[in-house]
Amino acid sequence: MQEVRLTPTSYIVLGLLEFAGECTPYGLKQMVAVSVGNFWTLHHAQLYTEPERLAKAGYVTEKRERGGRRRRLYEITATGRKALDDWRSEPTSSLGELREPALLKLFFGADPAAVATAQLPAHRAKLAEYEAIRDGMPENVPRGPRIALEAGILNERGFIEFWEELAG
């Protein structure tokens, strides 16, 4: 049983496994794509390596299918649930970073109107995507994802306003 550091990636995997029960890396990939991936993307390779890492430290168990593709199946353990709970119930005061590539260019002298013109359609598309997800969301989706989606929507609106100002 090795020690591993738990990163945001770890908690995403744990959170999804808690929600889904037993799951393959590919299944995780599918889930990420339609959920948390909207504001925190992962590469599919991480969904193969991360569960393996977590298994080494006892946060998840690994089984393999008999016959066929012998796909790996992961499931969260009590230890994993505990870690997830601890993380979840420790409210963080740490802030993310803006880290917008477009802002970086602006910062170093790019033409604001040109950047704005390129950014606007992208942000509008993203906003439309979020709104579509929200409007098609089944009743049983829990509050967390709903709120996160709402944050995404507000964020996109903010950026759209900001770039509109600069587009001239």
Add this chain to the structure above:
Amino acid sequence: MQEVRLTPTSYIVLGLLEFAGECTPYGLKQMVAVSVGNFWTLHHAQLYTEPERLAKAGYVTEKRERGGRRRRLYEITATGRKALDDWRSEPTSSLGELREPALLKLFFGADPAAVATAQLPAHRAKLAEYEAIRDGMPENVPRGPRIALEAGILNERGFIEFWEELAG
């Protein structure tokens, strides 16, 4: 002369060297701290390794002081300027990601009011910091940093509104 991939970190170093002329890694660190570091942080070690990487590919030159600490001095080359210009004049439509640790917790079921309560002071402090920078900004600061700062301020205001809603 090796090939290296140019990352955002690379452009930050190039951009700062363009602005500052000859500079040591420590000097870069100082500049980052009061400028771009407000929305895109770097670890100080990167400011030692990144210029070295860039030197290998001819984007910057490296000299060493005679005597004393023999500190390294970097300077952007014509190749470096070209790369920076190309990057700057290619308006990107790619979007950053929210990647807020607090949102991630919310997504996976943390208590919204508790998270909001922890996030609010942090965002308010950050906003105050930004506003102080803006109000103390000398006249000669170029437009790019000004706009980026403005984006940061709007962003913080957005988050404050969002978390206030949830704090109850």
Add this chain to the structure above:
DNA sequence: CCTATCATGTAATCCGTTACATGATTAT
């Protein structure tokens, strides 16, 4: 039947982070 795309996985690379270290300056 052939081809394109989806499903599934491994391996190598590389950048970013963390840890370690030491000389210089300032404060007590």
Add this chain to the structure above:
DNA sequence: ATAATCATGTAACGGATTACATGATAGG
């Protein structure tokens, strides 16, 4: 003097990204 902090740098590690690869399924 001594401690503390600033200035300056190197090295190791590990997670994220990229590249590579192959079997299954569906469409034409």
